Amino acid sequence: MNRSFKIDRKFVPLLATVGLFTIGYILGAIKYPGMARPQTFFNLFIDNAFLLIAATGLTLVIISGGIDLSVGAVIALTSVVAADLMENVGLSSLVVMPLMLLMGAAFGALMGGIIHYFKVQPFIVTLAGMFFARGMAFFVSLDAITITDPIYRSLSLARIHLIGKAFVSVHVIVAFVVLAVFMYLAHLTRFGRTVYAMGGNEQSARLMGLNVGRTKVMVYTLGGFCSALAGLVFSNNLLSGHGLYANGLEMEAIAAVIIGGTLLTGGVGYVFGTMFGVLVNGLIQVLIIFNGELSSWWTRIVIGLLTLVFILVQSTFTSWQRRQAGIRPTRKRSDAVATTSDGAVVPDTPTS
Amino acid sequence: MAESDQVILTMTGISRAFPGVQALQDVDFNLRRGEIHALMGENGAGKSTLIKVLTGVEAPDTGVINLDGKEVQVKSPQHAQDLGISTVYQEINLCPNLTVAENILIGREPRRAGRIDWKRMNAEAREILLRLDVDIDVTRTLGSYSVAIQQMAAIARALEIASAKILILDEPTSSLDAYETSQLFGVMRKLKSQGTAVIFITHFIDQVYEIADRITVLRNGKLVGVYDTAALTHLELISNMLGRNLVELENVSKSRTRRAQSFSSEPLMQARELGSTGAIEPFDLDLYAGEVVGLAGLLGSGRTEIASLLFGIDKPDHGTLTYDGAVVRKYSPLASIARGVALSPEDRKAAGIVEDLSVRENIVLAMQASRGWFRFLSSAKQTEIADKYIKLLNIVTPSPEQPVKNLSGGNQQKVILARWLATNPQLLILDEPTRGIDVGAKAEIQKLVVALAEEGKACIFISSELDEVLRCSDRVVVLRDQEKITELAGDEMNETLIMQTIAGS
Known part of the structure; x- marks a missing residue:
């Protein structure tokens, strides 16, 4: 663990985000004393637990070199199907919740399978998945369904007191468990390191004898699982399900992942950083609320600018690092791609 | 036979066809324990395909592979590794975003209670590299090190993961400088002394003579022969690779009619001390309108690199280039096209x-x-x-x-x-324009090139086939090991002299 905290150039983007959040919060607390209250701080986590869960799953997908656009739609689908099963079918929430997680994981596995076995771009497959899931949500119900399941309601209202009267919801605990599990997966298991290797260079990862196919399917399965879990948290928060929920949330999640220091091109990033990406997003919302005059759309504008800045910083950072190593742009000799004598490129390993 | 005890690998009668081309035809290959075996041949000779068959990337259509006296069918690169056959490719197939230690050990990383033991992994990786006399911080990302170090890491991985009995080095030295190359050779000798069989693929003739025990030469998918390095002269090797018989060469008719030469007095393009580190040593070159200049040399000798420089794909870090009297400042294909330069690339x-x-x-x-x-x-x-x-x-x-x-x-x-x-265009650069096309089409293209020059265009003609270069060109620039060696014109332009120049004898 101590390895990930040693200061190294590669941690610069992550530290920048942590610093940005800390300074932003301290400055906010000085200007608006209400922000200094522990509960305000905890509310950041309570309000963004579902986003944190979704973004955590997405982090691994992005590190693997992929993308998942279906996050928001799966959240909506989960909320609707869960509400429908509880209210209209009459199943207990204790049955429905694992069922939803299974559905999310299966949905992710299906997308991952298509991406891997049919060599289709993740962007396309998950875009299709997004439309499908959003459409299915409205197929199940056009209107919002209110959830009355007693266990579900008590889960929603449960408070866990930390400091004095300040509390967090069950959702925050769930989000932190997910975060911890994913940090463990990413940094301390072969599966996690394979994800990084794939993101760095998939062809190399394959030639190094790593099980790229299984890992890829697994990454999207976990992504789908996280989306479904985020969907449960989301619907538990609102105690209802609707196909319109979490519209465009995948974009917010992607922004959080990038602001958290993960390279959109894959291979580099930290699950831990994603938490700060989510917190920065939350912080801006809090600042706007405390300000009271700015429109809430400013959140989007600031997040947009931050995402842009982070992408630019990362790309200059990467090219700088490359220059440091004195690596020339790789020149592919034509025979390196196994050109036969008629110039026909021999199909090496199919590239997508 | 004592000799056969030594043999670790035999490949017999290997054939492999791809749509439209017979990449390998009935090729035999054998490898002994503790030898460095060079595999040589020009583009399309079948080296890559042979290696792909051996490493399980391609299945052979026919042929048998015997490893350690047992017949094997290599099913996948993973399977090859399990069998003890490891490959280090020219484009290093590692992940630059991971640490050096991970790159060496991923897939076999030390674990404790199911989780990766980073401490032990770093220690192990360090120790493995120290055995190759490489002393670096293994916790830094691989991408932050030079290509040479990355290569060493790749070799370390090959040795460690597969406990390789056979190590294939595919053009490992093409991006290394002289010192790094000697470091690599040190490692290769060490492996050899430990009994590892090394297959060494390279285009650098001198390096083959420095380190290889035996040489297998392929040409056009067929086996030309297996030779002891000590018993094969540079010239013989090159004539084997290019498929020109020396005696036959002597008899090439000198009656080849030279075109009337009426070049303009001012060069159209002039390179002075133009060079790019790691690609081509600084060279001088004058190109006149109405002439064809041939570039002769083996693959990797710097032919394509010169074309890339002149067309602005690569930027020179040395020297100047003048076009039509003006110094070229902007190196890009678009600027070149605007100037009237055209490039037909090698890889169509x-x-x-x-x-x-x-x-x-x-x-x-x-x-x-x-x-x-x-x-x-x-x-x-x-x-x-x-x-x-x-x-x-x-x-x-x-x-x-x-x-x-x-x-x-x-x-x-x-x-x-x-x-x-x-x-x-005023200047046409043709990189291997006749590769892989039939004889009739070849002749047509050659005729066309000459006709274009007669119209007053300048042409640079690059080809692996010497007779073709000679037939089309007014002058021939000879390259060896990324360096322009000489320029031949008139009576000096004959295959024997060119081959001797390439061989460096």
């Missing part, structure tokens, strides 16, 4: 034609680019241009609307030529 499929576009679209592509995208050519005009060049170059196609991928290699090449001719 990857860098030349756009397969799914029609013949017409491919022909007008460069012309449209040089006109700017907002001055469209009317479709009637496009068809007219396409028809003109289809007729002029004798391109065999049912119609100008035929997708280029449906044409034969020779006709595809002509389409690329047509594309550049349509822009009316």
